[in-house]
Amino acid sequence: MIPACIHHLTTQPSWLLFLSFIGFLSFLKHSISILKWVFITFLRPPKNxxxxxxxxxxxxxxxxxxxxxxxxxxxxxxxxxxxxxxxxxxxxxxxxxxxxxxxxxxxxxxxxxxxxxxxxxxxxxxxxxxxxxxxxxxxxxxxxxxxxxxxxxxxxxxxxxxxxxxxxxxxxxxxxxxxxxxxxxxxxxxxxxxxxxxxxxxxxxxxxxxxxxxxxxxxxxxxxxxxxxxxxxxxxxxxxxxxxxxxxxxxxxxxxxxxxxxxxxxxxxxxxxxxxxxxxxxxxxxxxxxxxRLLPEPLLDSWRLSIDNGCEFFSILCPGFHQRAQTQGQSLDFYIGLEGLREAESLTLSVMCKIFPYIPMRGNQVKVMSELSALCVPYSLELSAFQRVVSFTYYLVRVVSFTYSLVRVVSFTYSLVGVVRDSYIPFTLFSSAHYFQLTIFSLLSSAYCLQLTLLSLAYYAQDAAVRYWVEL
Ligand SMILES: NC(=O)c1ccc[n+]([C@@H]2O[C@H](COP(=O)([O-])OP(=O)(O)OC[C@H]3O[C@@H](n4cnc5c(N)ncnc54)[C@H](OP(=O)(O)O)[C@@H]3O)[C@@H](O)[C@H]2O)c1
Structure with a gap:
C-alpha cells in the first residue's frame, strides 16, 4: 500500500502537492485542537x-x-x-x-x-x-x-x-x-x-x-x-x-x-x-x-448592536436599522448624517418586509421591525450621484463580507463533515474522491492572508463611509 501511495504522490503536479501539504498541516492543527478540546471538556478528571x-x-x-x-x-x-x-x-x-x-x-x-x-x-x-x-x-x-x-x-x-x-x-x-x-x-x-x-x-x-x-x-x-x-x-x-x-x-x-x-x-x-x-x-x-472566531469583526459588531436593539438578522444587512431604532423620539440629529445609507438599504428592506411575516421572531423584535418598516418604507431622498455611489459601495461591502462569512462557515463545516464521514487519513488523500475536500482545506488555509486583507479593506471602507456621512 505504501509504495502505491508514494507512486501516486510522485505523479501529482507540484502545485497540488504544495497546496495539499499546506492543507494537511492545517488539517493536523485543527485535529489536534479538536482532540485537546474533547479531552479538556469531557475526559480530563477534575482536581481534588x-x-x-x-x-x-x-x-x-x-x-x-x-x-x-x-x-x-x-x-x-x-x-x-x-x-x-x-x-x-x-x-x-x-x-x-x-x-x-x-x-x-x-x-x-x-x-x-x-x-x-x-x-x-x-x-x-x-x-x-x-x-x-x-x-x-x-x-x-x-x-x-x-x-x-x-x-x-x-x-x-x-x-x-x-x-x-x-x-x-x-x-x-x-x-x-x-x-x-x-x-x-x-x-x-x-x-x-x-x-x-x-x-x-x-x-x-x-x-x-x-x-x-x-x-x-x-x-x-x-x-x-x-x-x-x-x-x-x-x-x-x-x-x-x-x-x-x-x-x-x-x-x-x-x-x-x-x-x-x-x-x-x-x-x-x-x-x-x-x-x-x-x-x-x-x-x-x-x-x-x-x-x-470564523466571523469578521464588523459582522459580530453589527450583530451585537442589532441583538441588543432587538432586530437581530435584519440589522446585519441593514446597519442603519439600529440607529433608527434608537432615534425614534430622541437624539435624531446625531444620526441624520447616516440618512444616505437608507437609500442603499431600501432594496433589502422592501424584500425583507415581504418575508418578514413568515419569520418567527420574539415579541420585542416584531415590535421593533414593525416600527422600522413604518418608518423606512417608502421614502425618497435627494442624493447626489456621488452620495449614491458611496452608499451603494458601503452597502455592497457589507453584503459581500456577510456572504463571505457564511461561505466560510459552510465550507468549513462541509469539509469537516466530509472528513469525518470518509475517515479521511493522510495516506488515502489522493484517491479522487478526496480531491475536493483536500482542495477546500488547502484553499481555506492558503487563502487566509487574502481574507485578512479583504476584511481589513472592508472594515476600512465601512468606517470611512460612516465617517463621511456623519461629517456631512
Ligand atoms: N447569566 C449569564 O448569562 C452570564 C453570562 C456571562 C457572565 N455572567 C456573570 O456571572 C455572574 C453571575 O451572574 P448570574 O447570571 O448568576 O446573575 P444573577 O442571577 O443576577 O445573580 C447575581 C447574584 O449576585 C447577587 N448580587 C447582585 N447584586 C449584589 C450586590 N450589590 N451585593 C451583593 N450581592 C449582589 C444577587 O443577589 P440577589 O439574590 O439578592 O439578587 C445574586 O445572588 C455575574 O458576574 C455575571 O456577570 C453571567
Whole structure:
C-alpha cells in the first residue's frame, strides 16, 4: 500500500502537492485542537478541590450561577461561606443546601457590594479568620437594566456596576489571598464574561463588558504572580446561562442547547477549577466561541448592536436599522448624517418586509421591525450621484463580507463533515474522491492572508463611509 501511495504522490503536479501539504498541516492543527478540546471538556478528571482547603467562599450566592456553584461545591464535600446582599435569601439558600448535604457547614455573610465595600470586606476577613479557605468564587456581578447607549446610562447605575464587578472582586480577592499565601495553596475563580472576551465589542452594555475585561486581565496577571505560591487563579468565561440576569437583559426565558441552566453550567465549571488561567467551561459555549472566531469583526459588531436593539438578522444587512431604532423620539440629529445609507438599504428592506411575516421572531423584535418598516418604507431622498455611489459601495461591502462569512462557515463545516464521514487519513488523500475536500482545506488555509486583507479593506471602507456621512 505504501509504495502505491508514494507512486501516486510522485505523479501529482507540484502545485497540488504544495497546496495539499499546506492543507494537511492545517488539517493536523485543527485535529489536534479538536482532540485537546474533547479531552479538556469531557475526559480530563477534575482536581481534588479539598486539597486546596476545606472551605469555599462564594459571592453572589443567592441566585443564578453563584447559587449553583455553592451547591456543586457542597456536593464535592466543601464547607461554604456564602456572601450576598439579602440576609433572608442567604438563610433560605443555606437551608436548601443543608437539606441536600447535611454534613456541610455553612456561614452566611450579608454584604451589599454597591454599599460600603471596605466595611463589608472587613466583615469577611473577621469571619474567615482561622478557616482553611481554599477556594474563592468571585461570582457577584451586575449589568445595566437593559441595553443602552453610554450617554443614556444613569451615572449611579454604571458607578454601581464598576463598584460591584470590579471593586468587589478585587477587594474580596485581597481579603482571601493572604490566608492562601500563608498556607501556600488555593484556587481563585473569577467569573468573566463572553461580553469581554468572545465578541470583539459589546455595544450597549459597554461598562459591563469593560469591567469583565478587567476581570480577565486581573485573573491572568494574578495567576502568574501567585503560581509559585501554589495558588491557581482563573477567569471562567460563560456565555449566556439561563439566570435572572440574562432573562432581564436578553429576553431569554428558557434554557436551550446553547443556554444551559445554572446548575448544568456550574457542574461543568467546577470540573475546570485549578486548570487553565482562562477557560470556557461549558461545551456548547466553547463551540459558539469557535464559530464566532470564523466571523469578521464588523459582522459580530453589527450583530451585537442589532441583538441588543432587538432586530437581530435584519440589522446585519441593514446597519442603519439600529440607529433608527434608537432615534425614534430622541437624539435624531446625531444620526441624520447616516440618512444616505437608507437609500442603499431600501432594496433589502422592501424584500425583507415581504418575508418578514413568515419569520418567527420574539415579541420585542416584531415590535421593533414593525416600527422600522413604518418608518423606512417608502421614502425618497435627494442624493447626489456621488452620495449614491458611496452608499451603494458601503452597502455592497457589507453584503459581500456577510456572504463571505457564511461561505466560510459552510465550507468549513462541509469539509469537516466530509472528513469525518470518509475517515479521511493522510495516506488515502489522493484517491479522487478526496480531491475536493483536500482542495477546500488547502484553499481555506492558503487563502487566509487574502481574507485578512479583504476584511481589513472592508472594515476600512465601512468606517470611512460612516465617517463621511456623519461629517456631512
Ligand atoms: N447569566 C449569564 O448569562 C452570564 C453570562 C456571562 C457572565 N455572567 C456573570 O456571572 C455572574 C453571575 O451572574 P448570574 O447570571 O448568576 O446573575 P444573577 O442571577 O443576577 O445573580 C447575581 C447574584 O449576585 C447577587 N448580587 C447582585 N447584586 C449584589 C450586590 N450589590 N451585593 C451583593 N450581592 C449582589 C444577587 O443577589 P440577589 O439574590 O439578592 O439578587 C445574586 O445572588 C455575574 O458576574 C455575571 O456577570 C453571567
Amino acid at each position: 478541590l479539598k486539597k486546596y482547603g476545606s472551605w469555599a467562599l462564594v459571592t453572589g450566592a443567592t441566585d443564578g450561577i453563584g447559587k449553583a456553584f455553592a451547591r456543586q461545591l457542597a456536593r464535592k464535600g466543601l464547607n461554604l461561606i456564602i456572601v450576598s446582599r439579602n440576609y433572608d435569601k442567604l438563610r433560605t439558600v443555606s437551608k436548601e443546601i443543608q437539606a441536600d448535604f447535611p454534613y456541610t457547614q455553612i456561614k452566611i455573610i450579608p454584604l451589599d457590594f454597591s454599599g460600603n465595600i471596605s466595611a463589608g470586606v472587613r466583615l469577611i476577613e473577621d469571619e474567615i479568620k482561622g478557616l482553611d479557605v481554599g477556594i474563592l468564587i468571585n461570582n457577584v456581578g451586575i449589568t445595566y437594566p437593559s441595553a443602552m447607549y453610554f450617554h443614556e446610562v444613569d451615572e449611579k447605575v454604571w458607578m454601581n456596576i464598576v463598584k460591584v464587578n470590579l471593586e468587589g472582586t478585587t477587594m474580596v480577592t485581597k481579603a482571601v489571598l493572604s490566608g492562601m499565601i500563608q498556607r501556600k495553596r488555593g484556587a481563585i475563580v473569577n467569573i468573566g464574561s463572553g461580553a469581554a472576551i468572545v465578541v470583539p465589542s459589546h455595544p450597549l452594555f459597554t461598562i459591563y463588558a469593560a469591567t469583565k475585561a478587567y476581570i480577565d486581565k486581573l485573573s491572568k496577571s494574578l495567576d502568574v504572580e501567585y503560581k509559585h505560591y501554589g495558588i491557581d487563579v482563573q477567569c471562567q468565561v460563560p456565555l449566556y446561562v439561563a439566570t435572572k440576569m440574562v432573562s432581564k437583559v436578553a429576553a431569554i426565558e428558557r434554557s436551550s442547547l446553547f443556554i444551559p441552566l445554572a446548575d448544568d453550567y456550574a457542574e461543568a465549571a467546577v470540573r475546570q477549577i485549578g486548570y487553565e488561567a482562562r477557560c470556557t467551561p461549558y461545551w456548547a459555549h466553547s463551540l459558539q466561541w469557535c464559530f464566532a
